[in-house]
Amino acid sequence: MEKQGYVFVGNHTVVKKCYWTHAALTQRRFCYKCKFYGIESHRCIQMSPAAYWCWNACLHCWRLRPQDVGYDWDETRIPREIEDDPEFILDGIIEAQRKIISGYKGHPKVDPAMFEEAMNPKHIAISLTGEPTLYSRLGEFIQLAHRRGLTTFLVTRGVRPDVLANLEEEPSQLYISFEAWDKKSYNYFNKPLVPNAWELTMKTVELLPSLSCPTVYRITLVKGFNDHEEALRGFARLVEKGMPTYIEVKAYMYVGASRERLSRSNMPTHEEVRAFAEKLAEATGYPVVSESRPSRVVLLSRLTKPIRHGKGCPQGWKTPDTGDVDEYKEAE
Incomplete structure (x- = not known):
């Protein structure tokens, strides 16, 4: 994982x-x-408090699993005896981010004012790898981050409705990731490591309308798997049940360990993502309100204007759509 660019903080957290x-x-x-x-973007920390642990072994996941490198352990539970304190994690990820960013100081293409801003993060994306809701003190971590003036986006597969229902503080925005639209497709594609994972996900879906924070369905479109009418109808039923604030339809990217399980042909184009999103908009009543071509993502919303969690980017910046570099090609 370190060879892949992960920086470890304590026993189970990565940046x-x-x-x-x-x-x-x-x-x-x-x-x-x-x-x-x-x-x-330059003030956002991408991290996970569950580097090695998840309740799924999804086909499209870039996560390196223990079995990929000849190891085997219980991936479903972070041992309580090694769990780190939330304040230690927050201090550690900020310090790690600063070390990562420090090399940009004096870079000829980097604005010094932007560099100084980057050294003082304002947002935490609790995502990256693993299932963050397996960290038992997640709610405390979110609460502490908010008290220090940082916003938080929590990305989960929704397998721990008990955790989400009892967080000390809700995140600034909550994402539920979907590729499957029913139990059969879920068991095939997401390969749960625990029983009743789909049923637990449905409990999370039922919980969403009671939450006060904005909620998002992140639908990863995988060409040849969930880009057809049956899946579309299934996703529309999930939207009707959970009534998320937003829906993001985003292309699967052929990166990381997923290259051992899927092929480049499973990656839809932005045009294909847009076409599917437009059909989903018609089926759900959520209009398309924005899109980003380099990231191959389309946003549907039941709000006229999405809620802004930060001040955005300075005047004169390029939107992704005006840049001439494709995110996937550059990342590859």
Whole structure:
């Protein structure tokens, strides 16, 4: 994982520089989260408090699993005896991010003012790898981050409705990731490591309308698997049940360990993502409100204007769609 660019904090937390942090600093281009929600790309920490642990072994996941390198352990539970304190994790990820960013100081293409801003992060994307809700003190971590003036986006597969229902504080925005549309497709594609994972996910879906934070369905479109009418109808039923604030339809990317399980042909084009999103908009009543071509993502919303969680990016920055570098090609 260190060879792949992960920086470890304590026993179970990792930080990794996002492509868009680099692009923001050196090319003045920002990611779709800035375009959609105002997140400042150069001030965003991409991290996970569950580096090795998850309740799924999804086909499209870039995560390196223990079995990939000849090891085997219980991936479903972070041992309580090694769990780190939330304040230790927060201090550690900020310090790790600063070390990662420090090499940009004096870079000829980097604005010194932007560098100083990047050294003082304002947002945490709790995502990256593993299932963050397996960290038992997640709610405390989110609460502490908010008290220090950082916003938080939590990305989960929704397998721990008990955790989400009892967080000390909700995140600034909550994502539920979907590729499957029913139990059969879920068991095939997401390969749960625990029983009743689909049923637990449905409990999370039922919980969403009671939450106060904005909620998002992240639908990863995988060509040849879920880009057809049956899946479309299934996703529409899930939307009707959970009534998320937003729906993001995003292309699968052929990166990481997923290259051992899927092929490049499973990666849809932006045009194919847009076409599917438009059909989903018609089926759900959620209109298309924005898109980002380099990230191959389309945003549907039941709000007229998405909620802005940050000040966005400075005047004169390029949107992803005006840049001439494709995110996937550059990341590859």
